[in-house]
Amino acid sequence: MTKKDQDTDVEFIQALAELLRENDLTELQVKRDYGEDKTLNVRVSRQTMIAAAAPQVIAAPPVAAATAAAPAPTAPEASPDDPAQHPGAVTSPMVGTVYLAAEPGAAPFITVGASITEGQTLLIVEAMKTMNQIPAPKSGKITRILVDDGSPVEFGSPLVIIE
Secondary structure: OOHHHHHHHHHHHHHHHHHHHHOOOOEEEEEEEEEOOEEEEEEEEOOOOOOOOOOOOOOOOOOOOOOOOOOOOOOOOOOOOOHHHOOOEEEOOOOEEEEOEOOOOOOEOOOOOOEEOOOOEEEEEEEOOEEEEEEOOOOEEEEEEOOOOOOEEOOOOEEEEEO
16 A cells, blocks of 8 residues: 555545534444455444533531431432433334334324324334334333434434333
């Protein structure tokens, strides 16, 4: 491989890294064929850090010394606003794009307040041009729909809450 080829490859990899950053992607993989027995396989990835919320400390009013000692604090519970921690949360089994209806303009599969049965299609996640129906893991009532039609989702993202 010549110096010119190496410089071109470095520029190519830098362009891929820039694409990764500009489009807020976590991974990009490309294979380049230069001819017989000359290929370049590049995988550019980055880790995304999810910052944990700092616990809030609320100052308590002073307590008299004669008061009994307070019980030891317990482990903090999951925030009630965090839908991913809800016991009825249905999460995405893959990375893709969510569709709430079978086709544009069609009635959505589910609505808030609707009763559903186990196995009923909740929505579709498109991944690699394949439409994947996401079935209800249990029967119940839809209390929240956490995604918008056409929005991207990551693996494990909460989609809906069934109670």
